[in-house]
Amino acid sequence: MFILIKKHLLLMLIFLFCSANSYAKINVFACEPEWASLVQILAGDRVKAFSATTALQDPHHIQARPSLIAKARRADLLICTGAELETGWLPLLLRKSANRKILPGQTGHFMASDHVLLLEKPKQLDRSQGDVHADGNPHIHLDPHRIMRIAEALSRTLSRVDADNQADYQNNWISFKESWSRAIAKWEQLCQSLRGKQIVVNHNSWVYLEDWLKLKRLATLEPKPGIAPGSTHLAQVLVQLKDSQADMILYASYQNDKAVRWLEQKTHIPVVELPFSVSTNETLFEWYDRIINQLLDSQ
Ligand SMILES: [Zn+2]
Structure with a gap:
């Protein structure tokens, strides 16, 4: 009887472990909503995406508040614009969250601006000229062609962060590429x-x-x-x-x-x-x- 219960328990534990594993989602911490949306398209329900800012907040200036630090601590993947857009709050957030996975140089650290050419890169950096960004203008999300390149790079990063589901990310990228190209053509025609x-x-x-x-x-x-x-x-x-x-x-x-x-x-x-x-x-x-x-x- 006792052995039977033990066996039962063991089976239940194995079942729980396996199902938890197959549903384990990749925690994504996005700095801006556009990247949360993009990763959601490219990864579907394999990720749980959170955005640190909303469309009604200034992404240049937010507080690295404790609730954000807690979210960053649990993240498997960080997706931000980079190019100094978040320079006022992201370094502090990364330091306080002490999550090695999302630090610069790690697979889980993705800066969208690293994958596209930036406009308005200053020839000479003069901070007295206001909030000038040394790398160029960071507001890259308003060009759908750049979004395409970023999506391709992000899809590769997803495959590295979650190698078991590489085939899924590859398929999602192919279908995004098709529908985004069609959308660009439509927008360009309209405009x-x-x-x-x-x-x-x-x-x-x-x-x-x-x-x-x-x-x-x-x-x-x-x-x-x-x-x-x-x-x-x-x-x-x-x-x-x-x-x-x-x-x-x-x-x-x-x-x-x-x-x-x-x-x-x-x-x-x-x-x-x-x-x-x-x-x-x-x-x-x-x-x-x-x-x-x-x-x-x-x-
Ligand atoms: Zn700006």
Whole structure:
């Protein structure tokens, strides 16, 4: 009788161990929602992805609060933008979480910007010029072609972090590549009418979008990156816009719209508030659709 119970227990334990193992998910800590969304597409339910920021937060500046440190401590894979975007909080978070798996140089440390060419790399680094990023402009998620390259690299990283399921990641990457290419073609077709449109931006957040859709930036409201515009600078922008009329003023939902609204009042140029990243329950595809639709609607 006793032996029978023991045998039973042993079988149950083996069963529990095996099922726990086959459902063990890869814990992903993403710095921004776009990477959480991308890894979810590439890995499906093999990962549990968490994003440290939402589309309504400024990814340059957040607090490395204890709940984030706890999440980072349990992560198997870290996915961030890099290129100094998170320089104000990520190093501290990594130090405090003391999780070797996600430290620089480890397989579980993935920086999206390492896999693409960056625009606006300063020839000379002068920090007195504001929040200047030495590696170039980090807001790479607004170019779908760069997203494609990042997805390919991320899929390779997933195969290394979770080698048992390599075939799945390979298949997911192939199907993403197909559907993302189709989506890019659709967006590019839709956006032909936007070519050459002249824009004013709040922060230099849209460089990759400008480059992709061939928008022309006339002015930036921030005199230096990360520095709020004062009245002298705004007056200069106003003079500049008298000579060449802009078609729209762009700003990200998380940014302060004070200067943007002031300029709208003075010039009656349409203001377009764009979501800077994927919202909860939205996919990367839907977010791009939303940006494109908002740009087209403003015309
Ligand atoms: Zn920035």
